[in-house]
Amino acid sequence: MKAPNVFLLLLITVFSIFQSAQSQDESGFISLDCGLIPINTTYVERSTNITYISDVSYIDSGVARRINKTLFTQFQQQTWELRSFPEGQRNCYNFNLTKNSKYLIRGTFLYGNYDDLNQLPSFDLYIGATKWTSVSIQRVASASIHEIIHVLTQDRLQVCLVKTGETTPFISSLELRPLNNNSYVTQSGSLMLVSRVYFPPTDPTPSFIRYDKDIHDRMWAPYSDDKTMSLSTNLPVDTNNLYNVPQLAMKTVLIPINASQTLNLGWTLNDISAQSHIYMHFAEIQNFQANEIREFDITYNGGLRWFSFFRPEKLSLTTIFNPRAVSSSNGKFNFSFAMTGNSTLPPLINALEIYKVLDFLQLETDQNEVSAMMNIKNTYGLSRKISWQGDVCAPLFYRWEGLNCSYPDSDPPFVISLNLTASELTGTITPEIFKLTKLRELDLSKNDLSGEIPAFFADMKLLTFINLSGNPKLNRTVPGSLQQRIESKSLTLLL
Template sequence: MVAYFFNLQNRENLKTVMKMSKHFLFALLSSCVVAVFVHCQDQSGFISLDCGLPEGSNYDDVDTGINYISDAAFINTGDSKTVSPVFSTVSTVLSNKQLWYVRTFPENIRNCYNIKVTSGTKYLIRATFMYGNYDSQNKVPDFELHLGPNLWARIRLYNESRVLPFEIIHASTLDYINICLINTNLGTPFISAIELRPLKNSTYVTQSGSLMLLARYDMGSTTNRSVRYGDDIYDRIWRPYITSTQLSTKSAIASSDDYHPAESVMSSASTLENSSERIFVYFETFDPISQFYFYLYFAEIEKLQVNQSREFNIYLNDEMWFGPVNPTYLNTTTVFSIAPIGKGMNYFWLNKTKNSTLPPIINAIEAYTVKEFKQSQTNQSDVDTIIKIKSTYGVNKHWQGDPCAPREYSWDGLECSYNGYDPPRIVSLNLSSSGLTGNIAPDLVNLTSIQNLDLSNNNLNGSLPEFLTKLSYLRVLNLSHNSLNGPVPGFLAKLTSLRILNLIGNKLTGSVPAELVRRLEDGSLVISCDGNPNLRCYEKKKNKFVVPVVAAAAALFTLLVALAIWLIQKRRKEQAFGYKRNDSLELKSRSFVYSDILRITNNFKRILGKGGFGTVYHGYLGDTQVAVKILSSSSSQGYKEFQAEITLLMRVHHRNLTNFVGYCNEGAKKGLIYEYMANGNLQQHLSGP
């Protein structure tokens, strides 16, 4: 953004003004010198992190009196580095200790600070960067700065000594914020300092979005030095803007609203020598669709005589914006936007009224652009739960920032649902082979949208807890290869959404309860429970006569239907596949349509092998790997193999046979879905390379 301040007799020079060089602003914004205005003020709510400062260290800044602490407690990644001595002796850095250290992130794409805040409170958040050749590479990196799951700014420093602060006014709806550095493969991200300052919620009100600072000027500076805390209670940094004519006073300046601009800023003002002139302030950004909010501050600092008056109107882009303004003696008046102002370029005219004998004045100005953060953060309950689970089990994963958003940086082992602007929800959690010990954590029930839970290949013990029945959307529960003990409880049948239950390789005892066996037999549930020495997987204690009769009748029925289909096929063997859907495959709960097969195999992306039946493809059912056999239309014996294999897999369960997951029987499109075996097939192991 570019800003200029001019005294103009008329608008004839406007085009010349707009063509002026923009390099002036970069030099102005790069300055980081601060004035010594240290007052004894309350720093409650301030969060001041010197990034890279050794863990456990802290200090009081000599200029502001603000207490800075190490950032080590707010992030568990990154390395602490010091800037090159060449840069630490530069005057702007020498007086600003927060620039001596940096935290750099050579590993991981996304690294995030987690900072506790008060939910709903508006904060001024400032992130500061100075490269300082900390790595002796003389190569300034380029990376992204994110606030939560949303892009805040692109960090481009251009040279080693440039100090680049980014400020935003933002209110978090959660009780924490994440500030993240994103590696874009253009150098290693780093950061020098992070500062949070609570504001009054009555200030900087927008219709939507947050406010990113473009400029904050002390328009009548007489010192050419920046002003911040403790002269400014919110620690806003006011940059000096020198003009040809200034007014100043040593008297105290009051502030009657909640904005409270720094008193030293308000004790001076820019004005004009010729009362017929008008003040012109011009702003431009490189984004033509930006929306702005402006805050103009006025205070009369001259004791006017009886025959003197100061009154002026404010014009924005040639239209009357506010007025008349009659600055109050030694008291601040704030004029601000109540709605966003469009265009990439805006200019103000301050023009005295006919009743005024004195020219207009301006003491300070702030300009912000609206930053819309459209990506919602993950549901707060899900975030709290997954963090507790990580703490309970000591999960050693690179879990930083928002669990689900942005989608490309979601946490390893998680899958989430996304529905417009609604907060994402965790629907799948895979903690397989994560070194988990102890009981199944009760916190899991707070993942109320979970559909797939994989806790396999750990060392969990204890019994199967009843609180699992509260996971009303759970479809796949994999508890295989743990040390779970006790009986398989019948209350698991209450999980009516459950389709796959894997209990292989535990220490469970007794028999699978009748409630679960009934669901197994009606096809609504697939149970795998081999490898439990003291567990009888599918024995039922009741109806010992009825069950064998029903099973025999079902087997006979299956055989008769298979025979009928074989006879029909024999008569039509020269015809293409014209089967009807109502053949012998009646396990409706295991039935998949062809579109499901396409989704599961990612449009048949990966081939595992080929045989007389057809081609076998790799796929995913949720987070579970599966193998999908597709019946080939060129195979004359394919359908018989298809029929025989599905009959076998529906009736036989053994630890040395792959588990049957489901089938597709949609006209000529037929396929089987079963457990994926990662170590290849028998032929490969027998024949060798």
């Protein structure tokens, strides 16, 4: 079946509108104006009343820059500044959150010729060790917006920008919005936004909906075509379900201009192998005359059943979605809403969300080992190590410099070798090293370490080699338990 009018999806990568972010507040929102300095700077964006904070506390690399001032009047304030990453292949934002929590994560990118090069950047965006998407800036004065619904696998979230060519990665704002864990449920993976639309009248010119009209700060784009029309009501709609679709969206509906015709909506995914989740939101907004009935069947791709004999509830939100991901052999989806034999009124829909599944097949490094390595990094002030960004071990080609890791088939990676020779280390040998429980080799040579040789080395059963040479301030007295391992030849120590 061929859709009569392909659904003109407003792909999030080409929205040329203003964007906003949010600070961590009573809603649990985190909104970073990337590049905003100093650290304690905040402001309230006027059109949304969203408070923005500096990103300085969440990242230790990059350079704050500002777009061309001639663009300020076209975009909201959070896009005026940005953070550019001229050094390193991977640069990451770090958030301490709660494992298994669900978040809407949104990155906004407005180039604005901040570097006076007129060179449109392209780079990759990662969540932890998994590629989220590619960012490709199409125009100097257009915002590229990418959004994903993601469940945290650890108490830590890392959002990374990865250099893939000659141009420099950057980011304008980064937003995290907590969601109900019982909403947007998948069997696996996270949900990358393809489109989120509602159906308002075209006169007056409709606007995008977001916070505070949407309590979750989702962005809803207006949609219309030449074979449909929109109806609206001033009456309130009960939107109290897991999805809390905003009132402005639920007070309008899309119906076919010819009431006897089928309502058709279609779209195409660039990735024909992609799995999708679709969320359709309905509410009846009209008063019926005697004997009037609205009932319709929903099918897709030539007659596959989606839902049958559906009657929207009066002024009350019903959400229909697929519990299992669906796919199409050619990447095309065509949905038809057809009146049943009982119906006297045409089908309708109030709002629609389309997502593509992103499976996280690359396991992240064991959380305890990540915590230990982050503490080692902070203890010795190793933020200058530009490669020490993102996941410690994964993916393999971005692992931290000086580390070797093991990659079991079904378990998280872990550190087996740590080489910090000539890294300008000072102070004592941190006990955080003991938390690297699978460590086999340790090289701390040619530094300025002081204090005692730790006895905990003897309890690291897999550790077979330690190099502490070239630390003139270090006390060379070897603890008895460690000496026993040396004499048994289960460990080699260089002093």
